[in-house]
Amino acid sequence: MKKLNDNAEWILLMGLIVSFAIIFLAILLNLSVQTGQTASESVAEFPKSQIRDLRAELTDAAITSENAAEFDAKLDAIRRLALYRDNAVADAYVTYDSFADEKYGYTKLRVHYSNGVTEYDEIILLPKKL
């Protein structure tokens, strides 16, 4: 039994090797296609308008509200609506008259947005003429 003739087996072996090479290639191709797709999807699904909207609304609220309580009332509604309708966590923190320079007093607004995939934080300074 020891002297089994394996002369013909190399053809089979070559076949197997080529098959593995093909499968490997296919996996590689698939991966590249998938990354391409997820990259283009992530561009399209980046919540640009949501973040802009949130930012604009909170900035507006911070400018029109005279104190933190008034701002928080609006923020609370936005927070609930974002959670319920957008599946996103929206939050903000406002510091009125945080600091001032010669010409302007600044209100500091910290905005946070997260929808599980994209997280966004920004500190916005709202100048107000003294």
Place this chain on the structure above:
Amino acid sequence: MVNGVRKEVYGFTTYDRECGQLFAVEGLIAALIMITAAYLAFGAVIPQSNADMHVSELQLKQMGDDMLYIMDLPDGNAGAGYLESVIYNASPNRGSSANAAAREGFNATFTNYLRKSTGATINQDTLRYSAAIYCVDDSGEVVKLPFVNYGENFGRNPAVCCARYVAADDWGLVGQSSSDTAVRLEVLIWRE
């Protein structure tokens, strides 16, 4: 087979029987394996064909977001955007006639935007939408108030959802307290 000749040279009886080389059969098997592997492997590569679908939705989303954004943009400094006045009048505690006027005004403005074109391309009037307002009631629950419908979507046409938070002054549901708050205006847009 021809190989059988070799048994004269070697005295191994086992070799005698196994020396049938079967090159042809092994070649065939190898070929079969390769072709099967190739078919299976390349068949599994995901073709990139759903990109077009994605793009037309992207266009609609872009348009909807743009429309809501510029409707909410004040025309002058320190002014309020058009959407704010619509939402103010759409508050349920403002009364039904004010609500109806808000609906009519919004519908006229929004459909006007939908149809707007530079004339460089043929603009087909096939866009329809449905708008709803979401607000928070006294108990902290989110409530949906249907707002305007332009056309019916019987679930056949893919729609995109565009939304905008709008400042709502003195807003309140019927029988509940009113306050300066914010609501969410959602618009579903689809192609007929």
Place this chain on the structure above:
Amino acid sequence: MGSDVSDMKKESGLISLDFIAGFAVFLLALIIVISMLPGVFVNIQNPPVNYDIAAYRTGVLLAEDSGLSSDGILSDGATSEGTAWEQVPAADVGRILRLGLAVSKETPNVLLPEKIERFFNVPAYLNLTADQYRGMLIFEEYPVNFNISFKEDGGETLSVGDRVPGGEYGFSKRYVKVKNAAELRVPAENLTISGVDVNLPEGADEFIYRNTTSFTLSYANLSDRSVSPAYRIDPKTGRTIIKIAGIDTVLGAQEGISSAAIESVRLFRDGAEVAIPQNGGNAPNKPYKPYGVPYVCVVDGVTVENGSEIPVKDAGTLEFILYPDESYFPNPDSMLEILFDMKYTCISGGTYRFIQGETDYGYDSPYLVCPYLTDGVLEVCIW
């Protein structure tokens, strides 16, 4: 194992038919499989240009970006400041890196009319070629055809590029707002409150009276950071408009004045006069001249040629438009003064009310009509 050697020796000359058949089948299969490979790659390969994505990106650039030009000294000696690509002289077109129409990056979808005029080449000025538009805006590896059109509500459609084909093309539509320039609307009677006594010289039958009236723009006031760039008055990038209304009801109603005219218009930057070469000049530090002139005077809808006297005695409205220039306010506290040199001919003595005085052009002015936004739509087609 030792027997292997002799085995090989005996076999060395033999290639069996069986082996040839098997190997042939194997090779055939290998060739088939290899020939399948390019087919797979063709499927995977993206089309060279995804027109929809290109149109989308171009739309985003136009509506949300303010463009860019490289900093440095221009051929006319002025310095360029980056985002105001529209003020780059036609000779320096290569300095423009990116085209964009937005007022600023913070205010997407709010477009600046000065940029729109330059982009759509109305009036003709930069005369960009299709290749330049491709290189500064579309950024595709392969040359593509494009059509970009814009229509402001109530206005004409402006467009660049080729005619849109009937077939497939990438498309993007952006709804935008256009920032309209601020206007200072001064009723003439508010400039003519106090009277001036005029006596005719002995023996003369007329007397020429000269005075000035000025409008002051303070950059410290105008660049108020609490005002969003969408509503900010910025004579560096947007035009400055002064309208004096009802001159005929004041000057025209005074019998003793036979004629009244603006002799000249002068600009003072921080107290020093700004040299304004007349049409066609190419002096250094010249103000930006989008229409061949840095400013224009319109009397009752008729444009008066620069350099000539502007008769205003019977003018209903005098409109003065100063085109933007970045050099008007070199420092954060710079002041720009617009000076009208007035000339009146009086044919009898008496107390007259002439146009005079210094008027502030700023947010606090009671005459100011702040910048406001109007609707427009922008369409991008690429194929």
